[in-house]
Amino acid sequence: MMMTFRSVQTKINIILGWIFGILHHELKRLILSLLSQCQGGQGLNKTRLLGLIVFMVSASLLLSACGPKSVILDVEMKEFAFIPDRFTVPAGAKVTLKLKNTGALEHEFVIMVFGKEATLPFNEDDEANIYWEAELDARENAIVEFTAPSEPGEYQVVCGTPGHLEQNMKGVLVVTP
Ligand SMILES: [Cu+2]
Numbered sequence: 001m002m003m004t005f006r007s008v009q010t011k012i013n014i015i016l017g018w019i020f021g022i023l024h025h026e027l028k029r030l031i032l033s034l035l036s037q038c039q040g041g042q043g044l045n046k047t048r049l050l051g052l053i054v055f056m057v058s059a060s061l062l063l064s065a066c067g068p069k070s071v072i073l074d075v076e077m078k079e080f081a082f083i084p085d086r087f088t089v090p091a092g093a094k095v096t097l098k099l100k101n102t103g104a105l106e107h108e109f110v111i112m113v114f115g116k117e118a119t120l121p122f123n124e125d126d127e128a129n130i131y132w133e134a135e136l137d138a139r140e141n142a143i144v145e146f147t148a149p150s151e152p153g154e155y156q157v158v159c160g161t162p163g164h165l166e167q168n169m170k171g172v173l174v175v176t177p
Pocket of ligand 1: 078080106107108159160161164169
């Protein structure tokens with residue numbers, strides 16, 4: 001299941017890289033053509049260039065103000081705890097989760113859906129109530145992303161590796177409005 005998730009992530013990254021590559025190329029062309037016009041020494045073009053820069057800066061400020069919030073969380077996993085074990089994110093935010101498994105066992109970062117708590121033992125019944133999950137091998141580090149739930153409240157986080165919830169390996173994701 002996680003392999004599928006990772007290969008989808010990889011594909012998205014490749015597509016994003018491709019899009020940014022094109023955007024970057026187009027921006028470079030635009031700047032070069034504007035610069036060559038300036039070197040023509042026409043005052044009018046400089047005014048237009050200034051206008052364009054002001055427009056682009058305002059547009060990017062507007063976009064960053066209106067766009068989704070983003071948060072970075074650093075979480076260590078080991079036997080048998082999440083450190084820290086309480087994380088706060090705004091509703092709908094883009095969350096970059098920097099996971100570090102410093103333990104000698106595989107650990108999972110599983111967020112349960114709102115109002116659902118994992119039961120012992122963690123099994124297929126609980127799998128149906130997963131909002132999002134990541135899985136790390138022993139000593140593995142990973143940077144993963146997910147979108148925070150839109151419903152504010154407290155979400156249970158557990159380790160889905162068999163036997164770990166029994167060792168109280170859990171945390172809380174607090175989603176603020
Ligand atoms: Cu674990």
